[in-house]
Amino acid sequence: MSVYSLEQDASPLLALVASILAFPPAAQASPAHYRRLFTDLRQWTPLHQIGLLGLSPHGPVWHYEEGLAPGLKAQLGREEPGLSEGLAALDGQQGWCVLPVQDDRIQWLLVQGEPHEQAGLRLLLECLAKRLAEASTHARLTDPASPLFGRDPDWQHKIEQINRILRLANSLPTQALLAQLDGVLQSSLGLHQLHLMRLGPKEASHLYPHPFQGEDGFLRGLCHETNPTEREQDGLYWYSTPLRLQQHYFAHLLLATTRPLGADDRLFLDFLRNQLTLLLELGQIRQQLNDFNSPERLNHRLQLLRQANLRLQKQLRQHQELERKLQFDALHDPLTGLANRSLLMDHLQHAMSHYQRHGGVGFTLIFLDIDHFKQINDELGHGNGDLLLKELGRRLQGCLRQNDLVARLGGDEFVIYLDNSLGEEGAGPVLNRIMARLAYPFRLTGMEQTITVSMGVASVSAQTQEVSELLHQADLAMYRAKRNGRARVVHYSAECAEQAWSSPEEQLTNALAEGRILPYFQPVIRLEDNCLVGLEVMARWVTREGELKDAFDFIPLAEQCGLIEALDHKILHQACQQLRLWLPRADLRKFKLAINLCGQHLASEPAVQALLDIIAAEGVYAGYLIFEFNERELSRQDADIITRLHELRARGIQISLDDFGSGFSSLNSLFHYPVDYVKVDDGFTHRMLHSPKDLALIRAMRDICRDLDLALVVEGIESQAQLHQLIELGCPFGQGRYISPPLPGSDITPLLGPETGLDPD
Template sequence: MISFSTQDINILIVDDMADNLKVLANTLSAQGYQVRCAKNGSTALRGASAILPDLILLDIKMPDLDGYEVCQRLKANILTCNIPVIFLSALDDVLDKVRAFEVGGVDFISKPIQVKEVLVRVKNQIALQLAHAKISQLNQELEIRVQQRTIELKTVNQSLLREINERQRIQQKLVYDSLHDGLTGLGNRSLLMERVEWTIKHAQRHPDYMYALLFIDLDRFKVINDSLGHSTGDRLLIAVANSLQKCLRENDLVARLGGDEFVILLDGISSIEDATMIGDRIQGKLRSPFELKGQNIFTSASIGIVFGSPDYTNAAELLRDADIAMYRAKAKGKSRYEIFDMAMYQETLKLLELENHLRQAVKRNEFVLHYQPIISLNHSKLVGFEALIRWQHPTKGSIPPVEFIPLAEDTGLILEIGEWLLKEACQQLKQWQQKFAQIPQVASLKMNVNIASQQLQQPEFIQKLDRILQETGLNGNCLRLEITESVLIDPEGCIQNTLKQIRERNIKLSIDDFGTGYSSLSYLRRFPIDNLKIDRSFIEQMNYDLENLEIVRVIITLAKTLGMDAISEGVETPQQLQQLKALGCEFGQGFLFSKPLPSIGVESMLAHYPKSFNENYPNFN
């Protein structure tokens, strides 16, 4: 093994980007190397001739002389011809790499630069140069003392050759590792993109050539990972990778992009049915459980399929459309495949446009709140309101929450929107309490506000809640926070602690749309929940569908058993109202009583409360 002191090694870095020079110079200097920098090819040539470096790191794309020209001139100069040159470039095409080696480069590092890779490759090249220098030195001595040192030199040469071979083996492994996934052994994104780019160019030269790309995302993988642990998740990924390989032909490529995402390149198919047959085969494989350390693990996959066409000019476009089709498969219920078409792309563009408008809406405060009354069914009186957000777009008009709330949750905008909603609702209730202070019943009204799971997962949520209550002056016992059932699936216990802190502030907690998500009695008993809100889908069919009626009965009974109140959403007919009263449901809301009202409508309602209230709102009785 050749050892050397980095302080004796002089390295010249050539790059027209100051940030790249700084990163590389700092990295190598930290290892003890003597580092010089040049911002263009001309400066590099002068610097290399003035003080010969031991190694040159050379960028390809530069304004005056590109890296290829600089390297050719270095190799043409007798003083600098033996200096090893490692090329640095974001150009990752095979032909670019071939040209780099043709002009005399000894190695090629792709950008963006990985610091560990640079250090290993620099160390390898320095060691190789020292090894070659040592061989040259020993050969000169051999000429002088051939007979005396023959055996010794053979031994040393063999050792050095072994070291060179080992270095080459390490270098080959680095190249392999850079193109393969460390967990599954499949190709990684770099290898996939390289192969897809080659396939696209091949298809352009051969119009009859057909290929397809399958984008695969495991369903429920996060649940498995969170509940059973990351080691089990890793074993599942390895098992899935092996299954995918068994579904393919010899010339097909399967790669792992990261996480639970896989991509398959079907090379040279004869028809569309070849790709759909592979999709069916994969779905069939995944229906069988994976036995991992004595445990049966079930999973499925959503698959997007895109077929090659002359319209595709690069791998990113192909991957994008396969990804779009995969998300369509998830939206249609998962465990299936969908074939990409332009309608999907147009829909994605509309979604991106809506996202841009939503970001502007947050900045411009285009949201308003409406308030739907919540009624005590037993006492026929108003007990509070649910704050419901509305988006007033300047050109598109009113956009319903069902269109923008899921997008806000996906993009993280729900955090800012949710905080605004909470503060606005608390402030509004406090204003009504002050404005109608002469009506004692108004002081006891509650405000229900929906809280997204992302908000509860924020470490600073409780501090924000305290600040809002302090700024608005609203007492916590006037506030009810509504959460979804999915929030209760919290293996780490963070949200459970947050909910306990909410209860400590005398704030009530409701589960919204109960019965439509993941329900578990153990979760309900573990968390400090006060109310179950029965989803409107059950109430709608309650008088026509015995199954829905029984579901409503069970939810109301469950709530009472657990010491909770039941609130029915979507009460629209007198028959529904009478049925809910007969079942013992405590509270309700819906169009039978009132549609969601703007603040001025609520104030008109409260102005008649309670003296002539029942005359204006007879359905409350």
């Protein structure tokens, strides 16, 4: 508690505190007493909910409540320790003050006021809790004001004089109040001198009279810290008593009389001491309330609130921005920023429902595919292929109208939705703009590349039942355009259907059944000496026409139509079979085969066991294998995946975090998931020579992985300059088309060294 200054004027708040300190014991208090008390409190600050809570063997007992919300009791519960924990959690929230009370009947005092008045309200309620505790133990404040009452009418008059003066504390300055008290005591007790002084650690301060004339050494010698003192000096009888309440020291009251005090006088002095102590206690509470509500403290609290509000607003903006980004990423292609398959299908479903319900002009779909895109990728590299796709997306968007939509389904396949367009006449202007815009060469890292596209067009009709049917028709028309020589537009007709083309989903299902999804292997080397340390397995689709499709052309389709787990199982089978053929070679003693898997394999124990069963069936030691999981996919799984990752590692399989840096919690992933390898997303590799930030991130990842004892693999090395830069950075492992493109197993065999006939295990 801060030291109370008697120089401050008294406040009407003292009357409120006085009524609190005069409150009867809880056992004697009636609802009317509580109502009157809380009515007085409401004159000082608004109160919303009030409750006095006790505990019995049968549960909580509400001895008094006013405005208490019905759900609050259920929220707090009926049993310890949950009840106490609920009360402790409630304290400080939305203006609540919850205080314990040391009373046989009441254990908790709950009051809700205005949040900005909480500090002052808490002080008053502490005073009430203290009062209830004192009253329950029959403390002196519950006794009659003085045992002198009823003994002598003169003493009754003296007591009333003192009480009258003390009641003036609400209107008189402190010095004037003590002066009046001095005058009354001179007539009542024959008082010669009255002093009020406080003993500090090093010096004494005179509270009355102020200023003090004379030496204070004698007065200080009279002041005992805890006990009253009596002494006769130079014909005067001195009485010194410490004023203290609840073991808290305020000051010393010193009186000098010309005659010794009798027994009644001593009782009167004791009464006076109690009343002065109470007055000083009230004054100290008033000062604390004034301190809490001073302009400086209020401004400080307002400043803290403003700072907290600004932090909350910043966090809210960051959360909203992250939420918008997550929503955007869920519905858009990460490379081009165009709508993805999910957003396209949702858009088409709405358009189809509107057409079937209201009719109208209808809409048209254009299925667009780049001619010979794989050849462009092979000749110029995947980095340039990505640049081509992004620029193509921008040009297509520039050809559309306000309500049209362009989406990328995966690889080099795009679908365009044309609103209020039907047939060749409706789609003609947009098709002409597309052909004109794509006639201009594409500039890719200093080179110009001219492309052609094949487009299939299908319009909705009264016979169209499903969106997938219309999309299938546009797809068939596009394949007809390719069969007819590419670089052309074909509108869907019955002739396209006669070709019996199957949908992409059907084609992928057939490819899996016919064994045309094959594993290719890309070497992973130790950069410092070009030593082969492992291979990454990459799925390839060999079409019936002999075209080889990269994984990014059909993996999104496999995920969309629920074939991804079957595809992963197929690749794992074939990779293990190939590995078994390579095992007799001596160079494979520390060899690792990394296999990309979708996060769904970690969704359940049976899914994990299915992977282990494949490895066991092929007779391959699990220690040769690395399972790679995409960082973003892991973040979408449940908390049990950590247990399943540990189970895989216990079997000898190592875990790699793929595409690191492309998610939203990358650094957390390193600590959250049990991993052995970290693969930096190839986007950083492509940009690092021109972006200091990307280069700094790779350098930082090198240091982090070194400190955490993780192996760092850098993907996407497509030029000699990138390779030299990574060697200079000291990155341990790398892979990319500059080192070697993905190769079939037969082309990898010569790189592994001669057969020895030795068991590598």
